[in-house]
Amino acid sequence: MILTKAQYEEIAQCLVSVPPTRQSLRKLKQRFPSQSQATLLSIFSQEYQKHIKRTHAKHHTSEAIETYYQRYLSGVVKDGAAPVLLELANEMDYAPSLMARIILERFLQEHEETPPSKSVINSMLRDPSQIPDGVLANQVYQCIVNDCCYGPLVDCIKHAIGHEHEVLLRDLLLEKNLSFLDEDQLRAKGYDKTPDFILQVPVAVEGHIIHWIESKASFGDECSHHAYLHDQFWSYWNRFGPGLVIYWYGFIQELDCNRERGILLKASFPTDIVTLCHSISSS
């Protein structure tokens, strides 16, 4: 779904201070019925992440942590079965999974002799059964499953989506008989930067030469696109020449401005592919 900047901003506008829950997503879908769920979720997630990046620091001051922890404690004393932690996160306008991490970390500091390592905390968040306190385990679990933007479950889903689109792209390339080297093969050869696929014989898409293809199972907004340009796409260009980026969940139209320079954006696998003809008789 290719959106104009104005269309995108209209959606982003609706996402200011909205908690990252399935209810919010449902409302968004009702508001923009013509957009696909995946596109909306991707935009939602990116906007929410921007919001969290901006406000992250204020939730991590020692005063804030202490306040949250005390509120959590008094909440569960009153009713351990109530969604104390989740409601606290929503009230503080912070991601439930991240709030759960703050409280868990604080809890462990209090109950263990040594400060908990990151890996211990991550492992407990992945599997709350490992949390020594049953009530906290339930509270944390509730936060994680109710957060559609952060948390181990969401990370895994995102990873799976990315992977499956790479597989999809690979199948399409095979179907079109385009020979390529994939990321693993490139890495094995010692390439320092590796797009998802490098075409062994370049093709032309909409009149532009393409040497490589990168699959992005997300929506291309300004912020993520610029980060990708800087960290990945230009690096690929610097090594392999012009290439194609597929944002499967769409992108902001105005960002497709480097076509002449050698970075082409598409929201799906291109249909207009011109391959090199093998007739040498003419030359």
Add this chain to the structure above:
Amino acid sequence: MASPPGAEVCKRSGRCSGRSASGSPLPDRTGHLAAEPADPARVSSRQRQRLRLVALVYSAVMAENLVPNLFLELYFVLQLLTARRMVATGDSHPDPGPGAPDSVGSPLFRNVHDCVFFAVQVLERQLQVLSYLDKGTLKLLAENERLLCFSPALQSRLRAAYEGSVAKVSLAMPHSAQAVSFQPETDNRANFSSDRAFHTFKKQRDVFYEVLREWEDHHEEPGWDFEKGLGSRIRAMMGQLSAACSHSHFVRLFQKQLLQMCQDPGGAAGVVLGEAPDVLSMLGADKLGRLRRLQERLLAPQSSGGPCPPPTFPGCQGFFRDFILSASSFQFNQHLMDSLSLKIQELNGLTLPQPEPSEDEGESDVDWQVRQNGGERRQFAVVMLSLRLLAKFLGFVAFLPYRGPEPPPTRELQDSILALRSQVPPVLDVRALLQQGLQARRAVLTVPWLVEFLSLADHIVPLLDYYRSIFGLLLHLHRSLVLSEESEGGMCFLNKLLLLAVLGWLFQIPTVPEDLFFLEEGQADGLEVDIEASGRGLDSVPVVDQHLLYTCCPYIGELRKLLASWVSGSSGRSGGFVRKITPTTTTGLGARLPQTIQGLQAQLAQAFFHNQPPSLRRTVEFVAERIGSNCVKHIKATLVADLVCQAESLLQEQLVSPGQKEGDPAQLLESLCSQLCPHGAQALSQAREFCQKKSPGAVRALLPEETPAAVLSSAENIAVGLATEKACTWLSANITALIRREVKAAVSRALRVQGPEPAARGERRGCSRASSLAVCAAISPLPQPQPQPQHDSSSLCSCPHQDVLALAAGPRDPEEGVSPEHVEQLLGQLSQMLQCRQYLCPPAEQHLAKCSVELASLLVADQVPVLGPPAQHQLERGQARRFLNMLLSLWKDDFQVPVPLQLLLSPRNMGLLAATRPRQWDLLLFLLRELVEQGLMGRAQIEACLGSLREAQWPEDISKELATLFSLFLAEPHIPEPQLRARELVQPNRGTVLAQS
């Protein structure tokens, strides 16, 4: 010798235009004055005689190359031809009356008629040179009305020359920057001393291109400044280049990019010249003016700046110059000079096409033509333009510390500077290269780049003995390039014209002393090179065409601009219709073939080649090099890949065999390598076989059909030998290391796939299946044939999974819930996806496994909120049991990763059950029994879980119920009777009853 008259005139018109030697009238070319008509009848007969005589002498001096710059003289002559009128200066002499004797001191040109008459007289004698100019210039000359008026004969000859000329210069598209491609052979980790150096260079490459792109975007904006915009970033980047090896990597990138972008001296900006009418006539007269204004705007900055411009860095070259200046890094400059010098020597020594002295002239001609059409001339142009570019930058960097904006040092200072400088060795022994070039009759290749190098020298350089001798040689060469002398085996006309043009330009550069040309006569004796010696070299091959001439010497285009401005009526250099030259692309500069031949066989092979055409040798060496290299690649893809597969299966055996404690990965690797590396010895025999099989065919395909059989078979054998030697040398040195590296990669890949939890490893048969699948995928990049894949994937499944789990965990809105159909659909999708496996990756599958266990816990605890009539908020128990059965079959048959079933009995999930009122244990008991019966969990395992559950702190009633559950589970016969289970099914509350009892 004294300055010849032509040079005197030239200096006046070119360098010191406007300076009047005496008070004589001057030709004026300013545009606002209407041109005065010129009339041959108004040249007096006495004046005619005098002008004719001077023209004769002047032409003779030009013909003998006694003027420093031929084209400057032609420019002067064309200026006379297109003079608008004479303006009197100071005490102008009146026309001497008829009969008055012409004193030597009286002015030669008294009026426009004199000027034009003289110009035409000279042009008549320069017809040969003129006819080699580009078609556009010829057309303008042929259409010049003054020329027609003064010499119809010359005009018709020029027209004929125009019509016969093929020296068209084509329009070109501006090309945008292309990056230097990443080549694993030179750029991967193995080429760096440390990981850090490798990653630093990775970043540097990206910063370099970022800077380049920014320059492309901004350098034409007014007010943009390179140093201000990019300087600090460039220096920060250069600052990271600590290791010497990184410097050489960066310099290689820099140099390659330089060659790629700037081979055409104009770079993307292009050189401006060409033939006006054919493009312009298409546009119509009214658009002409607009087009010209547009062109002036676009191209004015690239104007070549008069007939003798100082050296500049047009177009993209400016980026590289400014980069060097901003970087201001001593190390970078030194590495750059090293690299440029090496590349210059390499290209300068390249074997370029030479006419083959053959007994059969006809065949030789055909051969030459074929190669010429096939791009041999272009290859020369590519090599020569690359050399000029590299030499220019070498000169720029080498003389950078000595060059400044200040005027040349005074005589007094010179001596001490000379003493200092004369003991500094030259950056590259250009004198030796020049001498070799002259001896080998390759001046047409060597001199143009040497001129570029010298053009960036500082004022002191021409005074140093070493460089003085070079200038001496160049002067000697210049004098010898007489255009009218065309001898068999001598230098071709355009080759000479190119050398005259570049040398003439060099002699006019401000840093070269003005009097050098006239004073150095006869000083090159000590270095006399036998230039006259007969024998064929590159010089006698027609490698230069007009395109190359104008590309190297854009200032020759000033002649055309001058004529065009006369036509358009405007003045100066704004006139002239300008076009671009096709940029020459960089393609294979023909890397030098490595000379690794040794021993008697090698000597015999050398002898064999001695009497064969050079193309045969090139072909054989080429084939050997390629086949040898392909052979190594083939061994990697077959033998080494097989060994890696063996390593993988050995590894699997070690990992799954019971009781085999997982060893240290390093030890594991060692044991694998010691088993597999000996097999590497097969590589050599396989390599021999490969080269033996592949080389002869390649040689046969590339050599002429008519090659004698004996020659052919020898060539084939040599190619086989060379290819085998190349491949075996490499393999015997590297095969073991190669196998080790690949096996190591495979081992770490396999260990990664195995996952981080060694305890879980080998727990279920699914584990070995999963890893064998991963190994299989690692071996073959293509997916295995699969059931018809639907794009029905893990994410489509995980998202609703999360929703169900979130709904169950609450909090939920009153209207929220799951329909039993939805759960069923979800489980169906999950099963489908697990069977298809197309889009699965291990982490996703692991998560799904965990989610499915969570779902089972919710079902057991009756915590799935069901949509439906308000009275019935819970799942019907029969349905729950059906779902559990579906899950059991998923776990049993579909999941290939370990399913964390023990989570069912984790205190947290047990807490879910404990929280329900009334509590019902029957589903859990059912599930546990089924797990055991279907072999998903061992009894002992469940007992252990239940045991540890009982240790946790529970309210008393739950503890009691747990105890009952435990004893009930224990009491169950190992193979429960079906009747018993059936009975349970119809007694949904038995669990509760049981717990209450």
